[in-house]
Amino acid sequence: RMELDFLIGCEVSAFQNRKDYHILAYNFDPDNEVLLEHFEKYKVERFKRAEAIAHKFNSLKIDLKFDDILNESKNAPIARTHIARALVNAGLAKDTREVFSKYLYDNGPAYLPKPNTSCKEIIDLIHYAGGVAVLAHPSNFYSVRELENIKKDGLDGIEVMHPLHSVQLQNYYRDFAKKYNLIETGGSDFHGTEHDLMNFSLFHTDESAVEKIIEKSKVIRSKSVFQHLWTKFFCFF
Numbered sequence: 001r002m003e004l005d006f007l008i009g010c011e012v013s014a015f016q017n018r019k020d021y022h023i024l025a026y027n028f029d030p031d032n033e034v035l036l037e038h039f040e041k042y043k044v045e046r047f048k049r050a051e052a053i054a055h056k057f058n059s060l061k062i063d064l065k066f067d068d069i070l071n072e073s074k075n076a077p078i079a080r081t082h083i084a085r086a087l088v089n090a091g092l093a094k095d096t097r098e099v100f101s102k103y104l105y106d107n108g109p110a111y112l113p114k115p116n117t118s119c120k121e122i123i124d125l126i127h128y129a130g131g132v133a134v135l136a137h138p139s140n141f142y143s144v145r146e147l148e149n150i151k152k153d154g155l156d157g158i159e160v161m162h163p164l165h166s167v168q169l170q171n172y173y174r175d176f177a178k179k180y181n182l183i184e185t186g187g188s189d190f191h192g193t194e195h196d197l198m199n200f201s202l203f204h205t206d207e208s209a210v211e212k213i214i215e216k217s218k219v220i221r222s223k224s225v226f227q228h229l230w231t232k233f234f235c236f237f
Contacts, residue, residue, distance in 0.1 A: 007210060011136060013042070014122040015114040018106070021135070021142075021150070023122050024159065024185070027217040028131025035129040043077045049112050050078035056110040057103070062092055080104045120153040130221040132156045132213045134185050138173055139164050151180050156216055157209075161186025183212045 007027055014021040028035065050069055057064040068086040069078060076082075084099035093099045103110040126133040134157035135142075135150055142150075147158075160173045177184045186206075 007213065012122050012126065013114070014117050014119045016116055016118045018113060020114075021119050021122075022137065023119065023126065023155075024134040024136050024157075024187075025126040025129070025131040026134060026185075026213045028126060028129040032129035035125060038125055045115055046077040046079070049114065050083060053080075053083055053104075053110055053112050056112070057087075060103070060109060062087070064090065064092065118153075119150050119155075123150075123154045127154065127220050130217055132183070132216045132220070134159060134183065136187070137164055139169055147176065148180075151182070155182065157183030157185050157213070159187060160184045183209055183216065185209055185213075 008030055009024060009026045010028075012023050012025050014023055050073075051066060054064050054066045054069060064083075064087060068090050069083050072082040072085045072089070073079070080100070081096065084093070084096035084104060087093040087099050088095055093102075100108075102108070105111065123133040133155055135147070135155055136159050138147060138158055158173055158177050160170055160177060174184060176182070186209075
């Protein structure tokens with residue numbers, strides 16, 4: 001029998017300056033009450049946003065049923081992708097690309113922005129739960145200044161290996177990580193779709209980076225501020 005060690009992780013969304021940031025949380029306490037409250041609030045906000053987007057489609061004379069969206073999202077927070085798939089499966093669009101290009105692109109006729117939650121708030125939340133915060137797929141339109149600002153917000157690592165990153169980009173983010181003493185990670189960005197299977201297991205985090213994540217998590221948990229951070233940072237919940 002193979003003995004496997006598992007490192008808990010999840011992807012947490014931030015939204016600031018009308019831009020999405022996906023921050024990976026590694027080795028956190030999954031029972032942390034503040035973290036769980038955030039996830040529940042996030043899920044409710046996504047539900048309300050999806051309802052409003054469905055109404056926007058209806059006002060455009062597109063007969064999108066909200067139940068069809070729920071059938072796509074199951075128990076997950078509702079994303080634009082779920083809405084696009086619901087339209088395709090209802091025969092209201094050819095494919096999800098058409099939905100995004102016509103309706104759901106940023107500031108499109110059926111688009112609604114997410115509530116603002118800053119990168120610093122998300123990073124502080126991950127640290128409060130004892131986890132390590134890593135910026136996912138930084139090639140998603142983040143400028144050097146934006147990357148430097150997120151580092152100042154307390155970022156611990158950056159995703160170097162990713163399906164969207166060419167060799168040149170991998171080298172660039174590797175140099176950025178070394179310059180700012182960030183942990184270098186990798187991932188296939190697998191979310192369960194058939195398209196994602198093409199990259200599954202091709203991009204990964206090596207053992208030395210995993211060890212750094214575990215050690216960083218120990219440092220975060222050992223700090224006295226870890227026990228009292230809520231008094232300073234979590235009034236927004």
